[in-house]
Amino acid sequence: MLLRLPASVPEAQECMAAGAVPVGGATLVWAVWQRDGFPEQAMSLRNLPEANAVAHDGLGAAVVLNRVDDRVPEVLRRAAATVGTGAVRRTATVGGNLVGSTLRCLLPAALVLDARATVLERDRTHESPLAEVVAKQPLLLGIRWREPVASSYRKLPAEPGGPPPLVVAAAVHDEGGGRRHLRVAVRDGYDVLSDDVTCDGDTGQAVRTMNEGTVGTLHPEARDVVTQQVTDLLTRAADI
Known part of the structure; x- marks a missing residue:
């Protein structure tokens, strides 16, 4: 297998035209290739500057998860820190998690940041x-988002080999004119649902409105976790 390492967008497009298969951090595809056979050409974006950016409002797809630090919002930083083991986080990439993984641990965090790919x-x-992007699985260069007022992330403990743990992500955004918006995303099993509500300072009303929407369809235990997480975030955001 020939591994190609484009250093510019045009070079990457040439590799795509030649049939090179995106490899990401290889944490997801390696076992499949060992079983089914290796492609003639693969392509990594690790030398492409656009795919390696880490900033307060964006992340490149080739950024490995252990590089996701306090330059990004809390919700995304905590999400990256809970993926797999330290060894996995040193090789797994943002793009691989969002596009290639069935668990998509970063997706709830990206959704509440109103991120675009x-x-x-x-x-x-x-x-x-x-x-x-999740549905079509194209080649991802990166994501960009709106910086929130405050954000939070929680992943519940799970038994090894069991179903995916519940994940709750939330963020408060400033809409201008004294208005704020709460965005919530929950991974329940393999499904991810999200909702957004206005939060004008009345935490109780915002939580009630949230529970009347998509979040209200969760089973009671999950709904209680989301309610507590959102209440804590809104209380913290009120002081910012």
């Missing part, structure tokens, strides 16, 4: 909604 195609780059 930058997608690389053979003849262009363009922005795309995260839901479309």
